[in-house]
Amino acid sequence: MKKQETEKDTEQSDQICWDCKYQQIGGNTFLGICMWFSHHGKADKEIPPSQVDIGCKYFSRKK
Numbered sequence: 534m535k536k537q538e539t540e541k542d543t544e545q546s547d548q549i550c551w552d553c554k555y556q557q558i559g560g561n562t563f564l565g566i567c568m569w570f571s572h573h574g575k576a577d578k579e580i581p582p583s584q585v586d587i588g589c590k591y592f593s594r595k596k
């Protein structure tokens with residue numbers, strides 16, 4: 534019998550906000566602020582629950 538399910542079954546990427554250098558936890562936010570915006574001349578935004586485990590195309594891994 535062949536095992537069909539693998540860890541890659543989920544489509545979730547590993548480029549999530551939690552591993553991103555632009556995420557800043559703290560203040561009065563629950564999931565943190567995305568600092569990408571202030572690095573690009575815009576106002577930072579709170580990271581919404583729908584995004585925090587998905588990340589975005591601007592992901593940059595924390596060192």
Ligand code: SF4
Nearest residue numbers: 550553556567588589
């Ligand atoms: S929204 Fe994108 S840039 Fe901002 S912390 Fe998440 S992955 Fe990083």
